[in-house]
Structures are given as C-alpha cells and as structure tokens.
Amino acid sequence: MKLTIIGTGYVGLTTGTCFAEVGHHVTCVDNDPKKVALLQSGGIPIYEPGLEELIRKNVAAGRLSFTTSTVEGVAKSDVIFIAVPTPPLDDGGVDMSFIEKVAREIAGAVTSYKIIVDKSTVPVKTGEKVAETIRRYCRAGVEFDVVSNPEFLREGFAVEDLMKPDRVVVGVTSQRPVAAMRELYAPFQAPIMITDINSAELIKHASNSFLALKISYINAVSVICEASGADVQEVANGMGMDVRIGRRFLDASLGFGGSCFPKDLSAFIQIAQQLGYDFALLKDVQRINEQQMERFVKKISDTLWVLKGKQIGVLGLAFKQNTDDVRMSPAIELCQRLQREGAVLRVYDPQAMEKARAVLKDVTYVEDMNEVATGCDALVIATEWPQFKKLDLERARKGMTHPIMFDGRNLFDPREMERLGFIYKSIGRR
Numbered sequence: 001m002k003l004t005i006i007g008t009g010y011v012g013l014t015t016g017t018c019f020a021e022v023g024h025h026v027t028c029v030d031n032d033p034k035k036v037a038l039l040q041s042g043g044i045p046i047y048e049p050g051l052e053e054l055i056r057k058n059v060a061a062g063r064l065s066f067t068t069s070t071v072e073g074v075a076k077s078d079v080i081f082i083a084v085p086t087p088p089l090d091d092g093g094v095d096m097s098f099i100e101k102v103a104r105e106i107a108g109a110v111t112s113y114k115i116i117v118d119k120s121t122v123p124v125k126t127g128e129k130v131a132e133t134i135r136r137y138c139r140a141g142v143e144f145d146v147v148s149n150p151e152f153l154r155e156g157f158a159v160e161d162l163m164k165p166d167r168v169v170v171g172v173t174s175q176r177p178v179a180a181m182r183e184l185y186a187p188f189q190a191p192i193m194i195t196d197i198n199s200a201e202l203i204k205h206a207s208n209s210f211l212a213l214k215i216s217y218i219n220a221v222s223v224i225c226e227a228s229g230a231d232v233q234e235v236a237n238g239m240g241m242d243v244r245i246g247r248r249f250l251d252a253s254l255g256f257g258g259s260c261f262p263k264d265l266s267a268f269i270q271i272a273q274q275l276g277y278d279f280a281l282l283k284d285v286q287r288i289n290e291q292q293m294e295r296f297v298k299k300i301s302d303t304l305w306v307l308k309g310k311q312i313g314v315l316g317l318a319f320k321q322n323t324d325d326v327r328m329s330p331a332i333e334l335c336q337r338l339q340r341e342g343a344v345l346r347v348y349d350p351q352a353m354e355k356a357r358a359v360l361k362d363v364t365y366v367e368d369m370n371e372v373a374t375g376c377d378a379l380v381i382a383t384e385w386p387q388f389k390k391l392d393l394e395r396a397r398k399g400m401t402h403p404i405m406f407d408g409r410n411l412f413d414p415r416e417m418e419r420l421g422f423i424y425k426s427i428g429r430r
C-alpha cells in the first residue's frame with residue numbers, strides 16, 4: 001500500500017520505516033528542510049537502535065522517501081498519518097497547534113478520498129476536531145475518513161515495539177477505512193482492535209497513565225521498604241509473579257521522565273477536569289514522582305552533608321536506557337538540583353552527551369565511563385544503561401576520595417558493593 005507520514009520525530013520516522021520494512025511504499029514529510037536533507041543523504045537525527053540500518057535498506061529498496069511537501073505527500077498516498085508533536089502547555093494542557101496546522105494543510109491538498117490517521121498522542125475528542133477542520137478547509141465534495149491509531153512504542157525499543165506490537169488500536173467513525181487499516185497492519189500479525197475514535201484516543205492516555213501509576217506505586221512501596229528493612233526488588237518480583245499484576249514497570253527508580261509520561265499524565269488530569277472529574281489518583285502519581293526525586297537528592301545531601309564544592313560523578317543523562325533523549329530526564333533534573341546546591345559534576349552518558357550539552361552547562365563531560373569517578377566524593381547512577389553494570393568498580397573505588405555510590409536505578413547488588421568497600425545507597429533496599 002502507499003502511505004504518507006507527516007512528521008519525522010521518534011514516532012513518525014520509526015513508524016514510516018517499519019511500514020516500509022514490511023513492504024508498503026512510504027513517503028515521510030517534514031517541514032524542517034535540514035532534517036529532510038539529512039534523511040535523504042542517509043543520516044538520521046535521533047539515536048534509536050536498529051533504525052538507521054532499516055532506513056538505509058528501505059530507501060535503497062525504493063520503499064521509503066522523504067520530502068518537505070505535504071501536497072506531494074498527500075497526492076502520493078491514500079492513507080495519510082499525522083505524527084506531529086503535541087507538546088505540553090504551561091497549564092498542563094496540550095499544544096494542538098501542530099495538529100491543527102497539518103489538518104488544514106491536508107485539507108488544502110486532498111482531491112480524492114483519503115484516510116487521515118492520527119498517530120500523535122492527543123486528548124480525547126481530537127479526532128472530531130480534526131474531521132471538522134478538514135471538512136471546513138477542503139474543497140467541496142471531497143470525501144475522507146479520520147481514524148485514530150495511537151502509538152505505543154517505547155523509545156530505545158521502538159523498532160521492536162513496532163515490528164511486534166502487543167495490539168493495534170484503530171478508532172473509526174465509519175466502516176469505510178477499516179479494510180485498508182487491516183491491510184496496512186496485516187504483515188505485523190498483531191491483534192487489531194477496531195473501536196470508536198474517542199475510545200481509541202482514551203486508550204493511549206489511560207495506558208500511559210496506568211504505566212506511570214505502576215512506577216509511582218512501586219516507588220511508594222520503596223519508601224516503606226527502606227523504612228522497614230525490606231527489599232523492593234524482592235517485593236516487585238513477588239508481586240510480578242501474579243499474572244494479574246506482572247513484573248514489568250515495577251522497577252523502583254529516582255522517578256519516571258521522558259517526553260510521554262509526564263506530559264500525558266498532566267494532559268489526562270486536565271482532560272478529566274474539563275469533563276467534570278477530579279482525577280486525584282493521577283495527581284498522586286505525579287506527587288510521588290516528584291517526591292522520589294526529592295528523597296534521592298536528600299539521601300545524597302544527608303550523606304555528604306554540605307554539597308557545595310563536592311565533586312560528584314553522574315552516570316547517565318538520558319531519561320532512560322537505549323536513547324539519546326534528554327527531554328524531562330530525571331538524570332538531568334538531578335544534575336541541575338545538585339548544581340544548585342553547589343556540587344561540581346563530572347558526567348557521562350553512552351549516547352545523550354551531545355543533546356545534554358544544550359541543557360546542562362558548567363559540568364565536565366567525560367568520554368570514558370570508567371574515568372567519571374576519578375577525584376569524586378560520590379558517584380551517582382542516574383540512568384539504567386545496562387553497560388553501567390560493567391563499570392570497573394575497583395578502579396572507581398580507588399579513584400574516589402571516598403567510595404560512596406548512590407544508585408538511582410538499583411543496578412548493583414548491595415551486598416557485593418559492601419564487600420567491594422563501597423558505602424552504597426540505592427532505592428528501597430538496605
């Protein structure tokens with residue numbers, strides 16, 4: 001099938017590439033000429049494991065192309081995906097201006113029946129607004145359907161999540177686009193759920209909020225574990241063995257971040273408010289997440305006493321493993337808080353240093369993770385990169401003024417760290 005994706009961010013670019021990989025002909029549109037030129041020349045603006053090779057392969061096979069022209073993209077395909085950003089507003093709401101602009105652009109370009117699919121994460125009832133906008137701005141008599149098809153990919157695992165989805169959710173207002181949507185997704189061999197548009201939009205916000213809730217839940221349990229001498233990983237393992245609960249997203253941490261969870265939670269709380277419901281439960285999820293960071297910073301300052309002038313090594317800047325994304329990164333927030341207390345930082349991340357440089361100033365960026373601890377009063381693990389488990393602990397211990405580690409991701413075994421001579425403080429474990 002021929003399809004067009006408008007917006008080549010994490011979602012649009014990975015989605016388009018994976019559709020090409022299964023045999024569809026995909027045109028990716030972006031209004032940033034530099035980005036399009038980079039993609040056309042075989043470059044890639046983000047770090048996402050496996051994506052670069054897939055883009056090259058599918059461009060070479062003639063199934064994937066890039067353009068700045070929405071008119072060209074709309075003319076080429078029968079199915080048009082909207083995958084533009086929906087950034088947060090200061091009041092917790094969602095900035096819908098990109099979606100609205102693209103809807104008008106599509107309206108101006110359509111000359112025959114099109115299926116317009118919204119992939120961006122949007123508040124419930126957005127599909128209705130998109131349809132209204134297109135109807136208002138398109139030429140008389142042109143037929144179209146608006147479909148909601150939310151994305152559930154995780155950054156860092158985006159290709160895997162797209163190629164093997166747990167489910168595909170398709171929200172429609174008529175049966176007309178259903179066959180095409182089924183055909184589009186048939187190669188992925190995943191269960192396809194056909195529902196109404198409002199439910200599809202809500203499935204996305206409700207899912208992300210629930211996952212954030214799961215993390216805040218285990219983070220709250222981690223506080224009880226610390227106070228009682230229990231081990232939060234043991235508790236999570238035991239809980240996770242119940243198939244009704246499941247083990248995933250029960251890793252206690254210094255809090256969740258990224259471009260999705262914080263934004264989607266705020267948006268869902270605001271939408272609920274507008275619809276007359278005070279979603280206090282989700283406000284608590286946010287509160288627990290903020291407190292988790294505060295508690296971690298307090299743990300550091302309680303141990304080191306005065307932070308002013310102390311040298312602290314920080315491993316990890318990305319908001320999670322496997323990505324170079326530092327948007328709403330707990331690791332960056334932690335660094336900034338430590339800086340405000342006067343600490344001097346030496347930092348490292350396997351992929352995110354370039355993006356971090358734009359937001360995190362006056363720190364020493366270290367190129368080798370094993371060099372970070374040198375001369376430090378403490379070492380902090382802020383992102384769950386698996387390679388940090390291979391840190392040369394002996395070298396770190398010898399290079400530090402005093403071997404203290406604060407592990408915000410529970411990467412190491414407390415007993416082993418003690419045996420190696422570290423004062424080791426993690427989350428929810430003695």
Ligand code: UDX
Nearest residue numbers: 151152153154155249250251253256257258260319320
């Ligand atoms: C999330 C959803 O998982 C995905 O389905 C949706 O499409 C987009 O939002 P993403 O933001 O890429 O994906 O990252 P995710 O892997 O969900 O992690 C989010 C944050 O939670 C990270 O900061 C991560 O470190 C943290 N986290 C995750 C925990 O602290 N504990 C966990 O057990 C899991």
